[in-house]
Amino acid sequence: MSRSAHPAGPRHGDVLPEGHYAGPPADLNTLDPHVWSRTVRRDADGVVTVGGLAVTALAEEFGTPAYFLDEEDFRARCRAWKDAFGADADVFYAGKAFLSRAIVRWLNEEGLNLDVCSGGELATALAAGMPAERIALHGNNKSTEEITRAVEVGVGRIVLDSFQEIVRVAHIAEKLGKRQPVQIRVTVGVEAHTHEFIATAHEDQKFGIALAGGQAAEAVRRALKLDGLELIGIHSHIGSQIFDMAGFEVSARRVVQLLAEVRDEHGVELPEIDLGGGLGIAYTSDDDPREPHEIAKALGDIVTRECEAAGLRVPRLSVEPGRAIVGPTAFTLYEVGTVKELEGLRTYVSVDGGMSDNIRTALYDAEYSVALVSRASDAEPMLSRVVGKHCESGDIVVRDAFLPGDVAPGDLLAVPATGAYCRSMANNYNHALRPPVVAVKDGAARVIVRRETEEDLLRLDVG
Numbered sequence: 001m002s003r004s005a006h007p008a009g010p011r012h013g014d015v016l017p018e019g020h021y022a023g024p025p026a027d028l029n030t031l032d033p034h035v036w037s038r039t040v041r042r043d044a045d046g047v048v049t050v051g052g053l054a055v056t057a058l059a060e061e062f063g064t065p066a067y068f069l070d071e072e073d074f075r076a077r078c079r080a081w082k083d084a085f086g087a088d089a090d091v092f093y094a095g096k097a098f099l100s101r102a103i104v105r106w107l108n109e110e111g112l113n114l115d116v117c118s119g120g121e122l123a124t125a126l127a128a129g130m131p132a133e134r135i136a137l138h139g140n141n142k143s144t145e146e147i148t149r150a151v152e153v154g155v156g157r158i159v160l161d162s163f164q165e166i167v168r169v170a171h172i173a174e175k176l177g178k179r180q181p182v183q184i185r186v187t188v189g190v191e192a193h194t195h196e197f198i199a200t201a202h203e204d205q206k207f208g209i210a211l212a213g214g215q216a217a218e219a220v221r222r223a224l225k226l227d228g229l230e231l232i233g234i235h236s237h238i239g240s241q242i243f244d245m246a247g248f249e250v251s252a253r254r255v256v257q258l259l260a261e262v263r264d265e266h267g268v269e270l271p272e273i274d275l276g277g278g279l280g281i282a283y284t285s286d287d288d289p290r291e292p293h294e295i296a297k298a299l300g301d302i303v304t305r306e307c308e309a310a311g312l313r314v315p316r317l318s319v320e321p322g323r324a325i326v327g328p329t330a331f332t333l334y335e336v337g338t339v340k341e342l343e344g345l346r347t348y349v350s351v352d353g354g355m356s357d358n359i360r361t362a363l364y365d366a367e368y369s370v371a372l373v374s375r376a377s378d379a380e381p382m383l384s385r386v387v388g389k390h391c392e393s394g395d396i397v398v399r400d401a402f403l404p405g406d407v408a409p410g411d412l413l414a415v416p417a418t419g420a421y422c423r424s425m426a427n428n429y430n431h432a433l434r435p436p437v438v439a440v441k442d443g444a445a446r447v448i449v450r451r452e453t454e455e456d457l458l459r460l461d462v463g
């Protein structure tokens with residue numbers, strides 16, 4: 001799914017195209033700092049460490065497969081986003097990327113807000129002490145129970161996604177004697193350059209209310225009439241894993257245009273806009289993500305300029321990065337089980353996880369990097385496909401990668417940039433046990449989400 005998508009991938013003997021597949025990197029032992037989290041190093045003895053701990057020792061203590069999350073990196077990214085957007089804006093971490101109580105506590109400590117999109121995420125946020133007024137609730141089909149809980153606890157905003165929901169949230173709030181702050185999610189008609197399944201601002205999809213045809217203006221009209229709702233702003237999220245700022249700029253411009261129309265029609269200047277998340281990260285050395293300060297400047301400038309042109313007060317801006325904060329902070333550690341060389345094709349390296357801990361390759365054709373981390377090697381590069389252990393030929397973790405030709409059973413491989421949408425989309429296919437998430441910082445490691453056990457599986461299966 002990165003911009004260098006190459007569906008079939010190269011094979012031994014192919015004339016490889018320019019770019020990612022043009023050939024093996026000069027040194028397979030070097031770890032690209034764009035792709036690995038900030039405390040990851042390869043020691044003099046060839047073993048990779050994170051937070052000062054060797055992956056060999058981590059594998060021994062916590063087992064494989066497992067996600068290792070670099071807490072220092074996570075906190076640094078939170079701070080970078082917070083500092084970049086400053087005191088006049090809010091950063092809502094998108095919990096769908098990965099959420100646990102430890103994450104909520106770190107967010108709280110770093111001063112970030114939280115976007116949740118289900119009752120489960122809301123419960124986790126509240127259980128870990130996130131103040132309700134710093135939580136936003138999303139979703140295209142929130143249940144009555146989810147809305148009721150959110151209104152009862154007093155979430156800072158509910159993002160309305162349909163005409164039915166405008167009425168539903170208003171009724172629930174009125175019944176509870178409350179006036180719920182809400183934003184309306186609009187689809188701005190931008191074709192974001194990303195995988196079709198994760199683009200969300202073109203008109204033909206399930207999220208939001210279209211600006212086109214005056215639908216969003218009608219939603220505003222209805223929301224303003226309802227006593228249970230306090231309409232505080234307009235929301236737009238254009239998709240995910242996006243590198244090009246142009247889509248965000250068009251989105252910002254169209255959202256500001258709607259604010260101007262609302263002012264002209266109703267005499268009301270809505271005080272907030274949210275431009276969503278979706279900023280891309282580096283999964284491979286080819287990816288070139290924007291830094292938070294560049295993003296903040298681009299968005300801030302366009303909103304200010306458009307508001308000045310329309311004679312509007314500049315609204316409070318918020319953003320909702322998920323992947324860009326947690327994605328680069330973790331890697332998945334696997335043990336190699338079998339190595340199968342298919343003459344004239346490629347070498348299949350099977351690891352002890354797969355599509356149950358990372359569905360993204362199968363689902364979006366996502367590209368990842370991989371490295372041998374339990375030792376250094378000077379062996380010749382071998383064009384490899386890293387696959388999982390599931391009964392499915394599409395069970396691919398890394399479609400095309402160069403690994404040292406002497407990779408063998410028992411070696412540890414790590415796939416970087418798996419902090420977002422891997423544990424949170426993990427599944428139990430083939431009754432796989434979902435791996436733990438282990439936070440590592442300053443030479444200490446601790447489990448923040450434990451490994452699933454067979455007892456967990458059997459407890460759900462009530463016979």
Ligand SMILES: Cc1ncc(COP(=O)(O)O)c(C=O)c1O
Binds near residue numbers: 097237276278322420
């Ligand atoms: C409404 C909303 N906000 C924020 C996000 C977070 O996106 P990302 O993790 O790509 O930053 C998403 C997911 O795409 C989303 O749907």
Ligand SMILES: N[C@@H](CCCC[NH3+])C(=O)O
Binds near residue numbers: 198240241420421
């Ligand atoms: N789950 C997707 C992104 C969807 C984001 C949520 N709207 C991914 O792994 O890239």
